[in-house]
Amino acid sequence: MTTPWNHRYALRTEGMTASVIRELLKLTEAPDVISFAGGLPAPEVFPVEEFRRAADTVLREYGPKALQYGATEGFLPLRQHIVKMMRRYGVQAHEDNVMITSGSQQALDLIGMLLLNPGDKILTERPTYLGALQAWRAYQARYITVPIDQDGLMTEYLEEALRSGPKFMYILPNFQNPGGVTLSLERRMELVRMADDYGIPIVEDDPYGQLRYSGEHLPPLVVLDCDHLESRARDGHGYFHGNVIYTSTFSKTLAPGLRLGWIVAPVEVLQRCVQCKQGMDLHTSTLNQMIAYELIKDGFLDQHVKLIRRVYRERRDVMLAAMERCFPEEVTWTRPDGGLFLWAWLPEELDAAELLKEAVARHKVAFVPGSAFYPDGSGHNTMRLNFSNARPEMIEEGIRRLGLLLKERLAALRRQAAVAVPA
Amino acid sequence: MTTPWNHRYALRTEGMTASVIRELLKLTEAPDVISFAGGLPAPEVFPVEEFRRAADTVLREYGPKALQYGATEGFLPLRQHIVKMMRRYGVQAHEDNVMITSGSQQALDLIGMLLLNPGDKILTERPTYLGALQAWRAYQARYITVPIDQDGLMTEYLEEALRSGPKFMYILPNFQNPGGVTLSLERRMELVRMADDYGIPIVEDDPYGQLRYSGEHLPPLVVLDCDHLESRARDGHGYFHGNVIYTSTFSKTLAPGLRLGWIVAPVEVLQRCVQCKQGMDLHTSTLNQMIAYELIKDGFLDQHVKLIRRVYRERRDVMLAAMERCFPEEVTWTRPDGGLFLWAWLPEELDAAELLKEAVARHKVAFVPGSAFYPDGSGHNTMRLNFSNARPEMIEEGIRRLGLLLKERLAALRRQAAVAVPA
Numbered sequence: 094m095t096t097p098w099n100h101r102y103a104l105r106t107e108g109m110t111a112s113v114i115r116e117l118l119k120l121t122e123a124p125d126v127i128s129f130a131g132g133l134p135a136p137e138v139f140p141v142e143e144f145r146r147a148a149d150t151v152l153r154e155y156g157p158k159a160l161q162y163g164a165t166e167g168f169l170p171l172r173q174h175i176v177k178m179m180r181r182y183g184v185q186a187h188e189d190n191v192m193i194t195s196g197s198q199q200a201l202d203l204i205g206m207l208l209l210n211p212g213d214k215i216l217t218e219r220p221t222y223l224g225a226l227q228a229w230r231a232y233q234a235r236y237i238t239v240p241i242d243q244d245g246l247m248t249e250y251l252e253e254a255l256r257s258g259p260k261f262m263y264i265l266p267n268f269q270n271p272g273g274v275t276l277s278l279e280r281r282m283e284l285v286r287m288a289d290d291y292g293i294p295i296v297e298d299d300p301y302g303q304l305r306y307s308g309e310h311l312p313p314l315v316v317l318d319c320d321h322l323e324s325r326a327r328d329g330h331g332y333f334h335g336n337v338i339y340t341s342t343f344s345k346t347l348a349p350g351l352r353l354g355w356i357v358a359p360v361e362v363l364q365r366c367v368q369c370k371q372g373m374d375l376h377t378s379t380l381n382q383m384i385a386y387e388l389i390k391d392g393f394l395d396q397h398v399k400l401i402r403r404v405y406r407e408r409r410d411v412m413l414a415a416m417e418r419c420f421p422e423e424v425t426w427t428r429p430d431g432g433l434f435l436w437a438w439l440p441e442e443l444d445a446a447e448l449l450k451e452a453v454a455r456h457k458v459a460f461v462p463g464s465a466f467y468p469d470g471s472g473h474n475t476m477r478l479n480f481s482n483a484r485p486e487m488i489e490e491g492i493r494r495l496g497l498l499l500k501e502r503l504a505a506l507r508r509q510a511a512v513a514v515p516a
Numbered sequence: 517m518t519t520p521w522n523h524r525y526a527l528r529t530e531g532m533t534a535s536v537i538r539e540l541l542k543l544t545e546a547p548d549v550i551s552f553a554g555g556l557p558a559p560e561v562f563p564v565e566e567f568r569r570a571a572d573t574v575l576r577e578y579g580p581k582a583l584q585y586g587a588t589e590g591f592l593p594l595r596q597h598i599v600k601m602m603r604r605y606g607v608q609a610h611e612d613n614v615m616i617t618s619g620s621q622q623a624l625d626l627i628g629m630l631l632l633n634p635g636d637k638i639l640t641e642r643p644t645y646l647g648a649l650q651a652w653r654a655y656q657a658r659y660i661t662v663p664i665d666q667d668g669l670m671t672e673y674l675e676e677a678l679r680s681g682p683k684f685m686y687i688l689p690n691f692q693n694p695g696g697v698t699l700s701l702e703r704r705m706e707l708v709r710m711a712d713d714y715g716i717p718i719v720e721d722d723p724y725g726q727l728r729y730s731g732e733h734l735p736p737l738v739v740l741d742c743d744h745l746e747s748r749a750r751d752g753h754g755y756f757h758g759n760v761i762y763t764s765t766f767s768k769t770l771a772p773g774l775r776l777g778w779i780v781a782p783v784e785v786l787q788r789c790v791q792c793k794q795g796m797d798l799h800t801s802t803l804n805q806m807i808a809y810e811l812i813k814d815g816f817l818d819q820h821v822k823l824i825r826r827v828y829r830e831r832r833d834v835m836l837a838a839m840e841r842c843f844p845e846e847v848t849w850t851r852p853d854g855g856l857f858l859w860a861w862l863p864e865e866l867d868a869a870e871l872l873k874e875a876v877a878r879h880k881v882a883f884v885p886g887s888a889f890y891p892d893g894s895g896h897n898t899m900r901l902n903f904s905n906a907r908p909e910m911i912e913e914g915i916r917r918l919g920l921l922l923k924e925r926l927a928a929l930r931r932q933a934a935v936a937v938p939a
Contacts, residue, residue: 097715097759098785101683103633103655106788133585141579148571156564160771162556195618195775195797202796206654210526227795231629232526260524292520336520348583350802352618362521365529372650373625374618378801379773 105211105231121449121459127491128459129478132270132433137484138404139348140388140397147387151380159380165371167193167355168382174390175355179339182302183316186333186357192366195377197300197354199370200340201228204296206369207362208260209234216259218246220436220466220475222270222298225263236468243427245269245276248283255291262293266314268301268432271466271477275430278311285318285336294336300345303398305431306406315339315357334359343385345433346398351381405433405481411488412480419496421503426478433481436463439474439499442506446473448498456494528634528654544872544882550914552901553882555693555856560907561827562771563811563820570810574803582803588794590616590778591805597813598778602762605725606739609756609780615789618800620723620765620777622793624651627719627761629792630785631683632657639682641669643859643889643898645693645721648686659891666850668692668699671706678714684761685716689737691724691855694889694900698853701734708741708759717759723768726821728854729829738762738780757782766808768856769821774804828856828904834911835903842919844926849901856904859886862897862922865929869896871921879917 121130151159166172172191179186194200201224209215209232217225219238226236237259239250246264255262264284266276276284288295297314315337319326328334342354356366370376388394412435413428420426426437439445445462452458463475480488544553574582589595595614602609617623624647632638632655640648642661649659660682662673668689678685687707689699699707711718720737738760742749751757765777779789793799811817835858836851843849849860862868868885875881886898903911 097717098782101631101717102788103629103631103636105633106630106792131585136580136584139580139583141575141583144579144583145572145575148575149568152564152568152571156567157559157562160562160564160567160773161559162554162767162772195801198795199797206526207529208524208526210528213526224795224798227791229795231792231795294520294524344585348803349585350583352797352799352801359521365525368650369529369654372621372647372652372654373796374622374775375647376775378618378775378804380771380804381801 105233118459118461120453123453123457126453126457126459127483127487127494129480129483129491130459130461131482132479133482134345134349134401134433135404135408135481138401140393143388143393144348144384147384151383151387155383159383161379163376163379163382165192165367165376167191167377168379168386170390171382171386172355174386178394179357183312184333184339184357185319189360190333190357190363192356192358192363192370193377193382194340194354194356194370195374196344196349196352197298197340197342198224198228199373200354200356201225201298202231202373203356203366203369204261204338204340205229205232205234206373207365213260214258216254216262216293217468218264218269218272219468220271220463220472221263221468222265223465225298226466226468238468241269241272241274243274245274245280246284248280248287251284251287255287255293259293262288262295263298264295264314265298266311267299268304268429268434270300270432271434271436271461271463273427273429273432273435275308275311281311281314281317282321285314285321288318288336289321294338297337297339299339299341301432302341303346304402304405304433306402306409308430313339328359328361330360332360333357338362346394346401347385347388351378351385353377353381353385408480408483408485408488409435411485412478412492415489415492416496419493421496421500423503424499433479435478435480437476437478439476440503440506441474443499443502444473445476448476448502451502452495452498456498458491458494458498460495528656541882541884543876546876549876549880549882550906550910550917551882552903552906552914553884554905555902556905557768557772557824557856558827558831558904561824563816566811566816567771567807570807574806574810578806582806584802586799586802586805588615588790588799590614590800591802591809593813594805594809595778597809601817602780606735607756607762607780608742612783613756613780613786615779615781615786615793616800616805617763617777617779617793618797619767619772619775620721620763621647621651622796623763623777623779624648624721625654625796626779626789626792627684628652628655628657629796630788636683637681639677639685639716640891641687641692641695642891643694643886643895644686644891645688646888648721649891661891664692664695664697666697668697668703669707671703671710674707674710678710678716682716685711685718686721687718687737688721689734690722691727691852691857693723693855694857694859694884694886696850696852696855696858698731698734704734704737704740705744708737708744711741711759712744717761720760720762722762722764724855725764726769727825727828727856729825729832731853736762751783753783755783756780761785769817769824770808770811774801774808776800776804776808831903831906831908831911832858834908835901835915838912838915839919842916844919844923846926847922856902858901858903860899860901862899863926863929864897866922866925867896868899871899871925874925875918875921879921881914881917881921883918
């Protein structure tokens with residue numbers, strides 16, 4: 094029908110109509126489907142009782158403050174606590190380098206607003222985080238992509254990609270979403286060196302850094318950048334100052350329902366972020382910031398993260414073992430050292446989006462077709478599997494079903510090939 | 517110093533540096549200053565105890581759900597409750613017409629993302645809400661402004677303004693921020709008629725609609741638009757469909773610290789809003805939405821709004837009486853029927869920003885210089901006064917101080933004039 098709206102939408106919203114994948118994913122929410130599609134934490138590890146006590150304390154002791162407007166930068170004690178947390182990972186930031194965001198998704202939106210003019214290019218891993226592509230579509234970004242292998246972004250392709258002039262690099266160094274891979278130390282060092290050589294900053298997205306289940310902790314890019322820059326890593330006032338904007342979140346360690354993330358950036362960048370955020374949502378919920386602070390101020394997070402690691406490590410192991418057992422040998426996949434996801438490559442002849450339709454309808458099991466994570470829509474034969482949300486016995490059963498389907502489809506393909514090319 | 521960031525900021529962030537007014541307003545936060553500058557609700561009316569009980573119930577009964585990711589559209593029972601609330605004001609919306617936002621500030625950001633291309637014009641009242649100007653600066657909007665009088669936007673200037681082709685009109689019909697004026701019924705009807713004639717939609721921002729202290733309730737533009745459009749106000753599925761996007765908030769009736777607002781819009785517009793919001797912050801805090809729903813589901817809001825009205829009505833009356841008593845006769849001001857603000861015009865010779873410096877430094881009283889609310893930075897001799905936040909005795913004292921300062925300055929001006937033009 095005619096509408097007064099049709100011809101009024103901004104150019105940047107073109108293509109914002111129901112995507113095939115979005116429609117498919119709605120089907121995966123049916124209660125009888127075992128879903129590896131979402132990126133949801135396990136609800137059974139949420140510290141509900143601790144949250145209840147923290148909320149009670151905050152409202153009892155600081156009620157009017159918790160319900161009032163707050164500073165755009167965020168609740169100061171929480172920012173100071175984040176400074177302490179970051180220091181343990183070697184990040185020498187000051188509270189003036191830290192801003193609270195409404196989830197780290199907002200940090201991505203902010204970075205787009207701050208840095209992108211229409212048509213600007215962003216260098217990303219291939220595949221990369223879907224939510225970043227969604228955030229930056231609004232700024233009409235274009236992409237230069239560099240493939241990943243088990244050691245993360247393949248830096249041998251980096252120089253050529255940097256020569257085409259991206260505005261910044263967007264990197265998830267730890268247990269990347271969607272690939273599940275971790276950037277090696279050598280590649281991290283090469284990345285910060287190249288960022289400096291080419292004068293092209295890095296946006297480091299680190300939602301899962303604390304969720305490592307095997308292997309050794311590796312320093313974040315923001316730390317390696319400061320090491321590399323030496324005296325240049327401090328501004329005139331001694332504040333943190335370099336080529337990296339770092340962002341992380343409490344969504345995976347406390348609870349996503351709070352919508353609490355943060356940005357660490359040079360003061361000059363952060364002040365502009367504050368001005369952008371003011372126009373976006375004024376500030377992040379005071380109540381939630383105060384509850385989170387109340388909950389973690391005495392060290393609860395460390396102990397809680399240990400529990401999460403234990404639970405997710407088991408689920409990862411169960412999923413990997415089940416895949417080993419049930420998946421056809423033509424399929425390969427990553428073996429993540431942490432995080433929430435792993436990534437699988439199917440034979441070229443298979444289309445993961447097609448497969449998902451059948452998986453949901455006939456086998457009641459779901460995943461995300463990998464093409465969603467490719468800026469150019471390629472990757473038709475890849476898929477992302479989440480191992481944090483479903484219980485171990487459900488993971489076993491879901492992988493069994495998926496393995497069956499994959500074997501069926503491959504057998505059918507072989508039969509077709511046999512018919513098409515008779516001996 | 518040199519920085520890798522300087523030359524990387526997006527065009528849209530130009531001018532995002534510390535403004536004179538922003539710096540001035542920081543001074544108003546000193547504890548010994550009586551501030552009429554903010555737009556803060558009175559913290560003593562926050563229903564702290566009720567919030568505490570609601571938070572406890574939500575975390576006890578639905579903890580894992582409250583802490584998990586939620587739908588971008590918002591928590592369904594809260595959306596359904598908003599549909600019921602809106603129906604009482606005559607808005608025949610369906611839950612598919614309603615999306616929860618992270619405060620109504622986010623609704624403004626969303627509308628900018630959805631509708632604005634760089635250079636697009638927006639028709640606003642003059643003066644208008646500062647937060648809207650901040651949100652839309654990111655979309656490089658330009659402005660066509662129409663002055664207000666005691667009956668709101670002066671519709672006699674509307675047609676000429678519409679002819680210059682704005683993308684939409686941004687209107688605060690009730691107790692406008694900053695003017696404190698209310699759009700009369702006749703002008704409301706003219707506005708929706710003109711929107712239809714010119715095919716130019718209206719964004720109706722209504723944060724204070726429920727906070728009326730005198731006079732009769734007037735129907736929102738979204739209702740008058742549907743009346744005017746008759747059968748055209750429904751889409752093919754019978755959903756609400758017209759020329760108005762309506763937005764409101766729980767910030768002034770429950771608590772701003774929750775960051776909960778909402779948009780009511782045609783389904784087609786709302787679906788795109790959902791896609792924009794997904795890239796902005798995924799969704800609004802599940803916990804806060806569930807707490808708000810728990811708090812209001814059985815009618816608490818009606819009774820609580822009565823309390824707020826009583827408290828704010830008294831403060832408005834105290835401020836108006838004190839101004840009558842203490843302000844020099846050369847100053848004029850609006851007499852709001854509701855909301856949080858009133859607006860004053862000083863003699864042309866006075867500069868409100870200059871005055872603020874002295875007011876804060878010597879008299880320990882603060883307000884917002886009106887020029888912040890003019891897209892073109894004019895309005896040097898105007899000021900906005902908030903009457904919701906300070907207690908009545910503080911309002912009396914603050915207005916007394918401000919009156920003294922105004923009289924001093926006017927006397928000084930007269931002395932200068934006498935010297936300059938000797939008889």
